[in-house]
Amino acid sequence: MKLSNKTKVLEQGDMTFAERIYLPAIIGGMGTTLKHFFAKKVTIRYPEQKRYLGPVFRGHHILKRDEDGAERCTACGLCAVACPAEAISMVADERKKGEEKLYREEKYASVYEINMLRCIFCGLCEEACPKQAIYLQHDKMVPVFEDRSQVIFGKDKLVEKMDNRYLREGWK
Amino acid sequence: MEITSTLFTAKAIYVGVIFAITLGVAAYSTYFERIIAAFMQDRVGPDRAGPFGILQPLADAVKMFMKEDFIPAQSDKWLFIAGPCLSMLTALLTSAVVPFGDTLDLGNGVMLDLQGIDVNIGILWVFGIVSLGVYGVLIGGWASNNKFALIGAIRAASQNISYELAMGLSIIAILMLSGSLSTKTIVETQQNGHWNILYQPLGFVIFIVCAFAECNRTPFDLPECETELIGGYHTEYSSMKLGFYLFSEYINMFISGAVMATLYFGGYDYPGHDFILNKFGMNIAALLGVGALIGKALFFVFVFMWVRWTLPRFRYDQLMGLGWTGLIPLSMFNVVLTGAAMLFTVNDGGSNWITVAVSWVGVILMLVVTAFYSQTQYNKKKKLVTA
Numbered sequence: 001m002k003l004s005n006k007t008k009v010l011e012q013g014d015m016t017f018a019e020r021i022y023l024p025a026i027i028g029g030m031g032t033t034l035k036h037f038f039a040k041k042v043t044i045r046y047p048e049q050k051r052y053l054g055p056v057f058r059g060h061h062i063l064k065r066d067e068d069g070a071e072r073c074t075a076c077g078l079c080a081v082a083c084p085a086e087a088i089s090m091v092a093d094e095r096k097k098g099e100e101k102l103y104r105e106e107k108y109a110s111v112y113e114i115n116m117l118r119c120i121f122c123g124l125c126e127e128a129c130p131k132q133a134i135y136l137q138h139d140k141m142v143p144v145f146e147d148r149s150q151v152i153f154g155k156d157k158l159v160e161k162m163d164n165r166y167l168r169e170g171w172k
Numbered sequence: 173m174e175i176t177s178t179l180f181t182a183k184a185i186y187v188g189v190i191f192a193i194t195l196g197v198a199a200y201s202t203y204f205e206r207i208i209a210a211f212m213q214d215r216v217g218p219d220r221a222g223p224f225g226i227l228q229p230l231a232d233a234v235k236m237f238m239k240e241d242f243i244p245a246q247s248d249k250w251l252f253i254a255g256p257c258l259s260m261l262t263a264l265l266t267s268a269v270v271p272f273g274d275t276l277d278l279g280n281g282v283m284l285d286l287q288g289i290d291v292n293i294g295i296l297w298v299f300g301i302v303s304l305g306v307y308g309v310l311i312g313g314w315a316s317n318n319k320f321a322l323i324g325a326i327r328a329a330s331q332n333i334s335y336e337l338a339m340g341l342s343i344i345a346i347l348m349l350s351g352s353l354s355t356k357t358i359v360e361t362q363q364n365g366h367w368n369i370l371y372q373p374l375g376f377v378i379f380i381v382c383a384f385a386e387c388n389r390t391p392f393d394l395p396e397c398e399t400e401l402i403g404g405y406h407t408e409y410s411s412m413k414l415g416f417y418l419f420s421e422y423i424n425m426f427i428s429g430a431v432m433a434t435l436y437f438g439g440y441d442y443p444g445h446d447f448i449l450n451k452f453g454m455n456i457a458a459l460l461g462v463g464a465l466i467g468k469a470l471f472f473v474f475v476f477m478w479v480r481w482t483l484p485r486f487r488y489d490q491l492m493g494l495g496w497t498g499l500i501p502l503s504m505f506n507v508v509l510t511g512a513a514m515l516f517t518v519n520d521g522g523s524n525w526i527t528v529a530v531s532w533v534g535v536i537l538m539l540v541v542t543a544f545y546s547q548t549q550y551n552k553k554k555k556l557v558t559a
Contacts, residue, residue, distance in 0.1 A: 017543040026483060033212040033482045043216045
């Protein structure tokens with residue numbers, strides 16, 4: 001039974017004269033390669049050119065601030081619990097008077113560290129977070145580190161900068 | 173006395189320049205081979221070393237020199253060293269008789285022929301040296317004391333010998349037309365657009381196929397066939413000795429391109445030569461001719477690479493079948509055809525157009541007859557099968 005009409009019956013009889021003198025096939029083949037010679041190249045020269053990896057790419061982590069610039073993280077530790085690689089650790093602290101502009105909730109993370117050698121970029125921290133505080137950016141990769149002393153990223157590298165805010169597709 | 177010494181200096185400079193051009197072209201062939209391969213596969217190729225990667229040959233050379241120069245313990249040490257040297261030597265010797273240009277007037281009555289040496293057996297010199305070239309491969313493969321290297325070397329030897337026959341026979345037709353073995357005379361008979369390709373379409377096809385085989389290039393690169401022989405004759409070679417083998421292959425490509433241009437494409441002839449000669453003088457015209465010849469040779473280098481990245485490799489029996497049962501009878505037919513073409517025109521003082529017409533019509537007639545014959549054979553066979 002035929003499922004589709006795409007089946008081609010190949011008959012391998014004797015080669016015709018044109019096939020046996022090779023030359024027509026060779027010239028045809030050279031035409032094909034010449035066409036590719038002038039075709040557009042598919043290569044992306046990586047360090048200089050980067051391709052958009054899509055809205056679901058999971059890259060460098062960021063600790064978001066809210067609209068007023070206060071950190072959203074409340075140091076509940078759910079991300080650390082969710083992390084299968086145990087890459088996240090934090091120290092919670094109580095917000096003092098006068099720090100309302102800095103931290104949104106009464107409790108905040110005074111230390112928040114991600115070990116980038118342990119992190120597997122699964123995105124479970126992002127899913128676990130009840131405060132929409134941690135995200136894996138879709139357009140930024142973790143920078144290259146050359147030494148073990150550089151692999152633990154603290155708040156200085158993770159907290160969002162107000163002059164360079166992170167926006168994902170579909171957000172305002 | 174004065175003239176002799178000026179001529180000597182000029183010739184020495186000329187030889188040095190040709191040497192440098194040959195080596196430079198060979199070095200950049202490696203780069204362009206990779207670029208052309210990449211372009212034909214929709215990639216960009218080496219582009220990291222310098223702008224557009226033009227320093228890549230330099231980087232490759234440094235890499236080659238820095239590698240360990242390994243000589244296998246069980247090898248014949250002196251032959252092992254002699255192999256690549258011989259390959260390089262023979263590759264460089266061939267350019268001596270290729271006329272790179274017409275005559276330069278250096279003043280004071282000194283006329284410099286832009287040719288290494290105009291011997292009256294020029295084309296035989298090329299053939300002799302090219303046949304010697306296989307010794308480099310053979311000695312290298314033998315001295316390695318490695319079965320794959322030996323098989324590669326033997327393949328190279330038998331392949332070169334087989335294809336030299338057809339190549340020599342295709343040259344004979346050229347010699348019939350020009351009446352001389354001297355490369356200079358062959359080029360001079362082709363001036364003003366009377367290129368031999370017009371008279372020898374079949375001969376050129378035979379010659380270029382044989383040139384592919386002689387240079388061990390794809391589709392005939394069986395001596396270094398990776399899928400069967402690891403690396404072929406240079407399996408055991410490393411460092412600059414391997415570099416010499418690869419380098420000599422590229423030099424051979426350039427020189428065989430130059431020889432093809434000399435024999436079939438008018439050598440240093442180019443359209444508008446007379447106009448340049450009258451307007452700008454002899455020296456400019458001759459130098460443009462050098463450019464024309466090198467341009468033609470480089471075009472053939474491109475064709476070599478173009479074919480390499482288009483065609484797969486022949487099987488060894490197919491290679492031998494093509495050489496012995498295909499090209500040699502064809503080149504014999506070509507000699508007969510050329511003789512007939514010359515005979516037709518012998519009475520009216522050798523009219524060119526009749527010669528051209530006879531050679532092309534002869535080739536077409538041959539194709540038609542062979543096609544018809546093979547069709548009848550095919551039908552007969554089919555009848556037998558169905559009956």
